[in-house]
Amino acid sequence: MVKALTIGAALTAAFMLLVSASLAFAGQAETTRALRDNARIDRALTDLTAAYGISLYCPTISARYLRGWALVRQLERYAVSLGHPRDEVHAYVKDKAERKRVEGQARRYLNRKGGRESDPSSVCKVGEQEIAAKSQIGLLLRGE
Numbered sequence: 001m002v003k004a005l006t007i008g009a010a011l012t013a014a015f016m017l018l019v020s021a022s023l024a025f026a027g028q029a030e031t032t033r034a035l036r037d038n039a040r041i042d043r044a045l046t047d048l049t050a051a052y053g054i055s056l057y058c059p060t061i062s063a064r065y066l067r068g069w070a071l072v073r074q075l076e077r078y079a080v081s082l083g084h085p086r087d088e089v090h091a092y093v094k095d096k097a098e099r100k101r102v103e104g105q106a107r108r109y110l111n112r113k114g115g116r117e118s119d120p121s122s123v124c125k126v127g128e129q130e131i132a133a134k135s136q137i138g139l140l141l142r143g144e
Contacts, residue, residue, distance in 0.1 A: 035079060035092045042102075044075050044136070045093075049106035051130075051140035057117070058124035060144045061131070068140050 035041050048068055055063035072093075079089045092098060115126040130138035 032088075032092050032095065032098065034082075035084065035089065036098065036101075038079075038082070041075055041079060042105075044071060045102045046105045046109065047136040048072070048140065049102050050109055051137045053106055053110065054115070054123055054127040054130070054137070054141060057120050058127050059120070060124055061127040062142050062144075064140050064142050071140070 048071060051068070052063055055061055076086070076089055080086055110123065110126055113126040113129070115123040117123075127138075127141055128143060131141050131143050132138065
């Protein structure tokens with residue numbers, strides 16, 4: 001999508017509140033693989049990214065940032081409960097390659113639903129459908 005559909009502002013801002021200055025990278029590859037392969041975490045990050053993208057391209061829909069932040073916190077607690085160190089969870093979310101992978105998933109999802117980068121009204125339509133369906137993406141959005 002236009003304007004670089006990223007986890008960017010929403011997730012980075014949320015995690016900046018949580019992340020300490022230093023990140024430990026021991027075992028990071030194993031944690032990254034485990035978090036990437038966890039369907040609950042992967043789906044939630046994709047949903048967050050899709051919702052953020054919709055809010056960027058549709059002028060009549062905005063992101064519910066507090067709900068997004070709450071979901072991020074919930075995911076963090078879940079990952080830590082699985083035994084992953086908090087600093088490795090933070091490093092995973094900040095990893096550029098993982099962000100690009102999740103962005104790609106969100107783009108493909110929006111495209112399957114009919115949302116096109118070149119047509120903001122199609123993105124709005126997808127957002128309105130998600131809000132009406134009360135999907136996880138829809139719960140992260142607010143229509144005017």
